[in-house]
Amino acid sequence: xxxxxxxxxxxxxxxxxxxxxxxxxxxxxxxxxxxxxxxxxxxxxxxxxxxxxxxxxxxxxxxxxxxxxxxxxxxxxxxxxxxxxxxxxxxxxxxxxxxxxxxxxxxxxxxxxxxxxxxxxxxxxxxxxxxxxxxxxxxxxxxxxxx
Numbered sequence: 001x002x003x004x005x006x007x008x009x010x011x012x013x014x015x016x017x018x019x020x021x022x023x024x025x026x027x028x029x030x031x032x033x034x035x036x037x038x039x040x041x042x043x044x045x046x047x048x049x050x051x052x053x054x055x056x057x058x059x060x061x062x063x064x065x066x067x068x069x070x071x072x073x074x075x076x077x078x079x080x081x082x083x084x085x086x087x088x089x090x091x092x093x094x095x096x097x098x099x100x101x102x103x104x105x106x107x108x109x110x111x112x113x114x115x116x117x118x119x120x121x122x123x124x125x126x127x128x129x130x131x132x133x134x135x136x137x138x139x140x141x142x143x144x145x146x147x
Contacts, residue, residue: 001041004049005078007129007141015066018138022064022129026140030054036061036145038113040080040087046125049144059145063091063106066138075099075130076141079106081114081121088113089143099130 008025012018023029027049036059052058065074076093090113092106103126114121129139 001044002047002146003040003044004047004144004146005080005125005127005142006049006144007076007078007127007139009129009131009137009139011134011137013136015068015136015138018136019064019066019140022138022140026142028052028058028060028142028144031056031058033062033142034059038089040082040089040143042086044082044087047146050146061089061091061143062140063093063142064138064140065093065095066136067095067133068136070133070135072096072133072137073099073130074133074137074139075102075128076139077103077106077126077128078141078143079103079110080125080143081110082123083114083119083121085119088117091141093139099128102130103128
């Protein structure tokens with residue numbers, strides 16, 4: 001399976017529009033996102049996000065945060081851990097927390113998922129996005145399952 005990791009941030013005239021604009025910024029705004037749980041199949045390859053066909057049905061793990069409070073810090077993080085067998089994904093998001101703390105918590109959680117499964121970690125990949133809200137803002141981070 002091919003897998004891409006992406007993130008985006010944006011402002012908009014409403015929370016919904018800010019979220020939609022953040023999805024567009026991440027390259028996943030013109031598709032139908034299907035939320036899935038947090039397992040990466042064995043043998044998956046990580047690739048750059050290609051241009052996706054508008055209207056396509058795309059499986060993903062999505063972290064997001066949206067706010068309409070000027071000055072809020074919004075953050076989203078995805079952490080992926082791989083092993084020889086399969087991998088795990090964790091999403092984390094927060095409002096008014098240190099973005100580094102949001103990232104660290106995602107890494108902690110994915111390590112715990114691997115530990116409970118007694119799997120040795122080969123690699124950890126983290127994607128984060130943070131934004132200081134100006135009017136109405138949103139951030140997203142996602143693992144996108146392509147095939």
